[in-house]
Amino acid sequence: AAVTYIEHNGKQHQVEVNDGISLMDGAISNMVRGIIGECGGGLACATCHCYVDDAWIERLTPPSDTEKEMLESVAAERRPGSRLSCQIPVEPGLDGLVVRLPATQF
Numbered sequence: 001a002a003v004t005y006i007e008h009n010g011k012q013h014q015v016e017v018n019d020g021i022s023l024m025d026g027a028i029s030n031m032v033r034g035i036i037g038e039c040g041g042g043l044a045c046a047t048c049h050c051y052v053d054d055a056w057i058e059r060l061t062p063p064s065d066t067e068k069e070m071l072e073s074v075a076a077e078r079r080p081g082s083r084l085s086c087q088i089p090v091e092p093g094l095d096g097l098v099v100r101l102p103a104t105q106f
């Protein structure tokens with residue numbers, strides 16, 4: 001699916017992420033700055049925080065309780081669209097997804 005990552009400075013990266021790959025891994029493998037993913041997707045670091053575009057929030061599987069807990073410790077401001085990108089696997093229905101990246105993950 002085509003995913004657009006928008007860095008905090010406005011720089012856009014439109015990349016193709018294969019189904020089943022997380023938004024976190026999709027960013028890392030495409031050299032998108034702004035996502036760290038320190039724990040490798042283990043839901044233990046919260047350095048893969050992203051802001052899902054309003055139009056897409058409802059179309060994603062809601063966050064698990066553990067993800068919600070981890071979202072309490074993100075470094076940047078938490079917003080309604082805040083999610084941990086390692087918990088969002090790309091699927092065909094997400095073609096065109098837009099996520100914004102916070103200025104910091106620490």
Ligand code: FES
Pocket residue numbers: 024036037038039040041042043044045046047048070084085086087
């Ligand atoms: Fe660590 Fe997502 S990569 S919580």
